[in-house]
Structures are given as C-alpha cells and as structure tokens.
Amino acid sequence: MTLDRPVRRLVVVSAGLSQPSSTRLLADRLAAATDTGLREAGLEPWVRVVSVRDHAQDLVNNVLTGFPGDTLREAIDAVQGADGLIAATPIFTGSYSGLFKLFFDVLDRGALAGLPVLVAATGGTARHSLALDHALRPLFAYLGALVIPTGVYAASEDWGREATAAEPALAHRIRRAARELAAEVAARPARVAVDPFDHPVPLDGLLGDLPDR
Amino acid sequence: MQFGVFTVGDVTADPTTGRTVSEHERIQSMVAIALKAEEVGLDVFATGEHHNPPFVPSSPTTMLGYVAARTERIILSTATTLITTNDPVKLAEDYAMLQHLAGGRVDLMLGRGNQGPVYPWFGQDIRTAVPLTVEHYSLLHRLWREEVVDHQGRFRPALAGFTATPRPLDGVPPFVWHGSIRTPEVAELAAYYGDGFFHNNIFWPSSHVRRIVDLYRRRFEHYGHGAADQAIVGLGGHVFMRRDSQAAVREFRPYFDHAPVYGFGPSLEDYMAQTPLTVGSPQQVIDRTLGFREFVGDYQRQLFLVDHAGLPLKTVLEQMDFLGEILPVLRREFAARRRPGIPGGPTHASLKVARDAGQAAGGRVLEPAPVAPAPGTGATGA
Structure with missing residues (x-):
C-alpha cells in the first residue's frame, strides 16, 4: 500500500556534540512530527539523519583538501538530494556551532536552492533564541533555501516547562514548525538535481549572459 | 605514451630542516629538474605559471627557452598557462617563438588559475573566468591558424588586420591541453576544439x-573529432619512492604533514587511499600508475609531481632516477595493455603528419565551427 504513495526525502542535520544530545533530541522530535505531517498529506517520508559530529574529521579535511571523503560525500549527497531539511545546531558563542557551519560550507554551490528548511537550535538559556533569526536564517538565505516561518529554539528549561498564555509549550512549537515544513514539502514535486557532468552546457552557451564591459 | 614531470614552482620551507631556498635556488632547481628529465629518459617537462609568492615561475617561456637550448629531446610544456589573465595575443606570439627556438618541442596546457587577486592584478574578474577562458582561447586558436585576424570581444581590445608573428613552426600550432580539476566547462572546451584534456589527478x-574525463571523451566524440576512446587524455600523478616502502613513508611523512595543500588535514594513509598519491616502492608506483587507465581508459600523457612541499633538490633528483628506472616497465606495460586504434601522445612530428595527410588522426585537424558571438558583441566600432 505504502509503495503507491509518492516518496519525499526528509533529511535531518544535527550538529549536537554530546551523547545524548539535546540538539539531536529536538531534531528527532521535529523529524517525527514532520513525518506524521507528510503521511497525513498522503506522502511516504524517507527520513535520514546526518549527525555532523560523525563527519568532524572529514569536514576539516574537506576544507583543506577541497574534496570530501567517501562517507562525507554520501552525507552531502543525502542533504543535497533532500525534499525537506531539518537543520539543528547548538548555539555557541551567540551563533550556530562552527562544525554546523563547516558542513554547509562544503556543499556544492546552489545545491540547496529552493529547498524547504526548518531551522532549530538549542542552548542553555532562552536568551540566545534570536540566533535562529539572526544567524541561521541568513545562512540559509545565502544558500537560496526556503526557510519556513517557524524556527524552534529549545533552552534547557523548555524540556520541563508547561505552556503559558504568552508562550506555547515546546511540543506545540514543534508541531507548528513540522506542519509548516510538511506543507511546503507536500506543495512541490520531488527535487531533481541536475548533474553538470551528465548535462554539460554546450560551448556556445559558455560565453554567458554578461553585461557588456 | 608520454611520461614526464610537472612542477608548480613553489618556494616552501623544508619542514625537516626549516630551511627555505631562495627564489634563485628554486629557479635553478627547476632547470636542473628539466635537464634531469631528459637525462633519465622522460618525454616531457612542464612548468607552472604563477604571479604571486610563494611561487617563482612567472615567465614560463623564458625558462622553457633556456631549457630548450640545453636539451635535445624532451617536450617543453606548461602546467598550467593562464588563459584567463594572459593576453591571448601575447600567448600566441610567445609560444610560437618558443616553438621555433625549440624545434617544435613545445606544447602547452591551459588553465584558469584559482588565485583570486591575480585576476584584478591583470585587469580581469575571477567571476567571469569561464567566459573569459572561452573567448581568450577561441582567439588564441584563431591567431595560430588564421594569417590575418579581426577580433572583437569583451575581454581585450579589438583587433583589426592583426597577424601574430612568428607564424607557428611548419604552420602547425603547438598542441593544447586544457587542464581542470573540477570544471565541466573546461572539459567541454577541450572537446569542442578536439584538444587534449588534462586532469592533475x-x-x-x-x-x-x-x-570529468568521461564527459570530455563523450563530448569529443559528439563534436566529431573521433571516437570517445581516441580523445587525448593526460593525467598527473604524485609519487615518492624508496627501495623500501616503509622508508618512503617515513621520509615523506613530514613533507606531507606540512604541505601547502593537504598539510594538517588528512593522514598520509587516508590521502593515499582517497587519491592517486603513491608513497612506496618503485613497484608500488608502477602498479598504481598502470591502474590509472582502468578509470580513464587508454591515455596519452602521464606527468608526475616530484618536487614540492620543500623537498630538497637532491631528494627530487633521486626521485627522478627512480622514474627513469621504472620508465621502461611503464612503457612496456602500458603498450601491452593498450587497445588498437588509440592515438599516441601528440608531438610536433605527429601533428605535422596528420596535417599533411589532410585527414583526421584523432580528429585534431578538423576545424570546429566558429563560436557564435555573444549577444551584444556583434557590432563593430563606428
């Protein structure tokens, strides 16, 4: 039965460092909620989690040598082939972690263009929550991704706090963000990457549409 | 098949002694390496071109002209000549002059250059590197083949009634390789003109x-220069040899660990597993090099990098003795594996024969259609 449902690839990038990691915990809850949303939309989600920590050495090597090792290449391909992305990072020194940024630094140019992205972050206190909007959103704007309106920030205290009239509970924010991401993924066809090695631009197209100098 | 060495011409401190050679010493080392290439029986010496420290070879034809006078046999080439920031008119003149002086023992490998500031220093913009490459090369190609050239483009002043002198030796332009690591557009350019494609590997x-080699081969056939397996492919290679492979690893490791490109990154072992770098015995280098044809097919030119990262000249020359030692085996084994109908490495003599035969040998005498002018560049000055 499920084979008849169109597949959408949901990839989770988590840059949590510790074991267990609250960033990974948040990412997993967002993934589960998005999975539910996609199923409700009649889609078959394939969920894949990339733990950036597992590629830490390879990321440094890639930045130095210019190419990814095999396991990192596979993770990059997974992210670049996604129909929806959940990107979760701890907040360090007022911004996303360096390791999180390193992963997005080594992606192929233009690879995330038009990709629906849910941004999420964790931190020790709620005071850093605007890092979502001041650091993660500009990063994904540069990459040409479509960042959904709700970002989810979880401070340590959020994991045990009840909802108030002024501020909904974390579980509520997770559901709302996941609903938005699932809707954006469901609203578009599966993404197809164009490989320049399979589809080269013919020579007379290489002079480009440059402004006259 | 042709074998040779290529050098980037970096001045790098020897990490085992802390000593940095002077520019003068490095330039003299490069010449010594070129002379050694001829001595040990290699076919090609190729120099890089750079316009910023820590590199010394800013003027390849000066160096190659000097080497030409002191050698008899080897082909003098580049790796790479900057088609972006050099004026194609000056390239046409310099390399034709070198070709005459060297008796035809000249070809060149074109590259774009990846050093951002070099572009504005020479009045160009790295963001337009691909169209700049295409336009500059189409002009260079014409300057060597057409007696009188009119040209109007976006990247250099117009030419009206211009003749590049001297004309190429025997009317046969130097063979051109296009080098690129990761840019499909360069493979396309090489294929369009039926030129060679080189990957530094x-x-x-x-x-x-x-x-990327597959792409070049497919497009070479698409443009009618011959079958895909007849396209002209060159590869780099990176080796360090000692009789005992453990001794090779021990001696090379500090150079690897501190090298400008991959230093402080992956381990030597990881890098050897991931790339064609081979540090070991002569037999290991033979085996690894013969394996290259399994992923690019039969190819025409193999250049090795042996001098970089501060390796002392004495060590480099020892490496070249090893190359001379394994060369007969490489020649024999590549020849034994080669399928029929594959062209050999291009030389002035082979290009002249092909031209005189008046038919395509590897397709290189076919003239490609002219590149369509880009929009907005058709009008001539009034």
Missing part, C-alpha cells in the same frame, strides 16, 4: 577524475 579521488 592529485587532489581528487579517482571516481571524480573518471567522471
């Missing part, structure tokens, strides 16, 4: 090298 895994 040092910094990237073989799976990637295979993809």
Whole structure:
C-alpha cells in the first residue's frame, strides 16, 4: 500500500556534540512530527539523519583538501538530494556551532536552492533564541533555501516547562514548525538535481549572459 | 605514451630542516629538474605559471627557452598557462617563438588559475573566468591558424588586420591541453576544439577524475573529432619512492604533514587511499600508475609531481632516477595493455603528419565551427 504513495526525502542535520544530545533530541522530535505531517498529506517520508559530529574529521579535511571523503560525500549527497531539511545546531558563542557551519560550507554551490528548511537550535538559556533569526536564517538565505516561518529554539528549561498564555509549550512549537515544513514539502514535486557532468552546457552557451564591459 | 614531470614552482620551507631556498635556488632547481628529465629518459617537462609568492615561475617561456637550448629531446610544456589573465595575443606570439627556438618541442596546457587577486592584478574578474577562458582561447586558436585576424570581444581590445608573428613552426600550432580539476566547462572546451584534456589527478579521488574525463571523451566524440576512446587524455600523478616502502613513508611523512595543500588535514594513509598519491616502492608506483587507465581508459600523457612541499633538490633528483628506472616497465606495460586504434601522445612530428595527410588522426585537424558571438558583441566600432 505504502509503495503507491509518492516518496519525499526528509533529511535531518544535527550538529549536537554530546551523547545524548539535546540538539539531536529536538531534531528527532521535529523529524517525527514532520513525518506524521507528510503521511497525513498522503506522502511516504524517507527520513535520514546526518549527525555532523560523525563527519568532524572529514569536514576539516574537506576544507583543506577541497574534496570530501567517501562517507562525507554520501552525507552531502543525502542533504543535497533532500525534499525537506531539518537543520539543528547548538548555539555557541551567540551563533550556530562552527562544525554546523563547516558542513554547509562544503556543499556544492546552489545545491540547496529552493529547498524547504526548518531551522532549530538549542542552548542553555532562552536568551540566545534570536540566533535562529539572526544567524541561521541568513545562512540559509545565502544558500537560496526556503526557510519556513517557524524556527524552534529549545533552552534547557523548555524540556520541563508547561505552556503559558504568552508562550506555547515546546511540543506545540514543534508541531507548528513540522506542519509548516510538511506543507511546503507536500506543495512541490520531488527535487531533481541536475548533474553538470551528465548535462554539460554546450560551448556556445559558455560565453554567458554578461553585461557588456 | 608520454611520461614526464610537472612542477608548480613553489618556494616552501623544508619542514625537516626549516630551511627555505631562495627564489634563485628554486629557479635553478627547476632547470636542473628539466635537464634531469631528459637525462633519465622522460618525454616531457612542464612548468607552472604563477604571479604571486610563494611561487617563482612567472615567465614560463623564458625558462622553457633556456631549457630548450640545453636539451635535445624532451617536450617543453606548461602546467598550467593562464588563459584567463594572459593576453591571448601575447600567448600566441610567445609560444610560437618558443616553438621555433625549440624545434617544435613545445606544447602547452591551459588553465584558469584559482588565485583570486591575480585576476584584478591583470585587469580581469575571477567571476567571469569561464567566459573569459572561452573567448581568450577561441582567439588564441584563431591567431595560430588564421594569417590575418579581426577580433572583437569583451575581454581585450579589438583587433583589426592583426597577424601574430612568428607564424607557428611548419604552420602547425603547438598542441593544447586544457587542464581542470573540477570544471565541466573546461572539459567541454577541450572537446569542442578536439584538444587534449588534462586532469592533475592529485587532489581528487579517482571516481571524480573518471567522471570529468568521461564527459570530455563523450563530448569529443559528439563534436566529431573521433571516437570517445581516441580523445587525448593526460593525467598527473604524485609519487615518492624508496627501495623500501616503509622508508618512503617515513621520509615523506613530514613533507606531507606540512604541505601547502593537504598539510594538517588528512593522514598520509587516508590521502593515499582517497587519491592517486603513491608513497612506496618503485613497484608500488608502477602498479598504481598502470591502474590509472582502468578509470580513464587508454591515455596519452602521464606527468608526475616530484618536487614540492620543500623537498630538497637532491631528494627530487633521486626521485627522478627512480622514474627513469621504472620508465621502461611503464612503457612496456602500458603498450601491452593498450587497445588498437588509440592515438599516441601528440608531438610536433605527429601533428605535422596528420596535417599533411589532410585527414583526421584523432580528429585534431578538423576545424570546429566558429563560436557564435555573444549577444551584444556583434557590432563593430563606428
């Protein structure tokens, strides 16, 4: 039965460092909620989690040598082939972690263009929550991704706090963000990457549409 | 098949002694390496071109002209000549002059250059590197083949009634390789003109090298220069040899660990597993090099990098003795594996024969259609 449902690839990038990691915990809850949303939309989600920590050495090597090792290449391909992305990072020194940024630094140019992205972050206190909007959103704007309106920030205290009239509970924010991401993924066809090695631009197209100098 | 060495011409401190050679010493070393290439029986010496420290070879034809006068046999080439920031008119003149002085023992490998500031220093913009390459090369190609050239483009002043002198030796332009690590557009350019394609094969895994060479071969056939397996392919390679492979690893490791490109990154062992770098015995280098044809097919030119990262000249010359030692085996084994109908490495003599035969040998005498002018560049000045 499920084979008849169109597949959408949901990839989770988590840059949590510790074991267990609250960033990974948040990412997993967002993934589960998005999975539910996609199923409700009649889609078959394939969920894949990339733990950036597992590629830490390879990321440094890639930045130095210019190419990814095999396991990192596979993770990059997974992210670049996604129909929806959940990107979760701890907040360090007022911004996303360096390791999180390193992963997005080594992606192929233009690879995330038009990709629906849910941004999420964790931190020790709620005071850093605007890092979502001041650091993660500009990063994904540069990459040409479509960042959904709700970002989810979880401070340590959020994991045990009840909802108030002024501020909904974390579980509520997770559901709302996941609903938005699932809707954006469901609203578009599966993404197809164009490989320049399979589809080269013919020579007379290489002079480009440059402004006259 | 042709074998040779290529050098980037970096001045790098020897990490084992802390000593940095002077520019003068490095330039003299490069010449010594070129002379050694001829002595040990190699076919090609190729120098890089750079316009910023820590590199010394800013003027390849000066160096190659000097080497030409002191050698009899080897082909003098480049790796790479900057088609972006050099004026194609000056390239046409310099390399034709060198070709005459060297008796035809000249070809060149074109590259774009990846050093951002070099572009504005020479009045160009790295963001337009691909169209700049295409326009500059189409002009260079014409300057060597057409007696009188009119040209109007976007990247250099117009030419009206211009003749590049001297004309190429025997009316046969130097063979051109297009070098690129990762840019499919350069493979396309090489294929369009039926020129050679060179992959440095040092910094990237073989799976990637295979993809870009495959693309070049497909497009070479598409443009009617011959079958895909007749396209002219060159590869780099990166080796360090000692009789005992453990001794090779021990001696090379500090150079690897501190090298400008991959230093402080992956381990030597990881890098050897991921890329064609081979540090070991002569037999290991033979085996690894013969394996290259398994992912790019039969190819025409193999250049080795042996001098970089501060390796002392004495060590480099020892490496070249090893190359001379394994060369007969490489020649014999590549020849034994080669399928029929594959062209050999291009030389002035082979190009002249092909031209005189008046038919395509590897397709290189076919003239491609002219590149369509870009929009907005058709009007001539009034």
